[in-house]
Amino acid sequence: KAGVTQTPRYLIKTRGQQVTLSCSPISGHRSVSWYQQTPGQGLQFLFEYFSETQRNKGNFPGRFSGRQFSNSRSEMNVSTLELGDSALYLCASSSRLAGNTGELFFGEGSRLTVL
C-alpha cells in the first residue's frame, strides 16, 4: 500500500510569491491534516480536512489556506510569502476523522525555503 505522497519535496521561493503544496493520502483515508515544522516551534497544526470539509483550523493567518478534493487529495496554499514561512510542511492522513483514536500517517514533507 502506497504511503502518503507529498509534492514537491523541495522548493525555493522569494518573498511575496505564493506556493501550492500537494498531498495524496493513503488509499482509503479520507482525513488529511497539515502541519508546519520549524526548529524553534516544533509541529504547529495548520488545518484538517475530512470529506472535502475543513474540520479544524490552527492559529495561522489567512495567507494559509487549503482544500481537499473528492478523491481525498489535498492542497495547501501560502500567499504573499514571508521569510518566516520557511519550514517543513507535513501532511498526514488517517482513516477517519482525526478526532478519534487512530494514528496519523505522515508524508516526508515539502521543505519550503523563502528568500
Next chain:
Amino acid sequence: AQSVAQPEDQVNVAEGNPLTVKCTYSVSGNPYLFWYVQYPNRGLQFLLKYITGDNLVKGSYGFEAEFNKSQTSFHLKKPSALVSDSALYFCAVRDGAGNTPLVFGKGTRLSVIA
C-alpha cells in the same frame, strides 16, 4: 485546549543503557496519547499510543510508554538503547472529549552514543 510539554530538548544516553524521554500533557477530557519518531529528512513515524486500558503500552522497535494520570505524564522508555534509536521524538495528545486535532510537543532529540 490541549497541550504537550517535552521538558528536554536533548537526551544523551550510552548504547545499551536504558533511555527515557519525558512528556507531560494537559487536556480537558480523556487524553489520547501518542509517540512519534522522526529520522533526518523524513516524516514522522508512529511508535505507540495510549487510548485506554493498561497504563503500560508497548510499541515498535522495543519502545514502551507509561501513562500516569495523576502526574499527567506519558514518558517513553526503552530498556536498552541502540545507536540507531538516535532521532527526534515527538509526544502528541488529542482530547478524547471532542473533535480536536492532534497537538504535538516541540520534540526531544535523542542521541545514543556507542
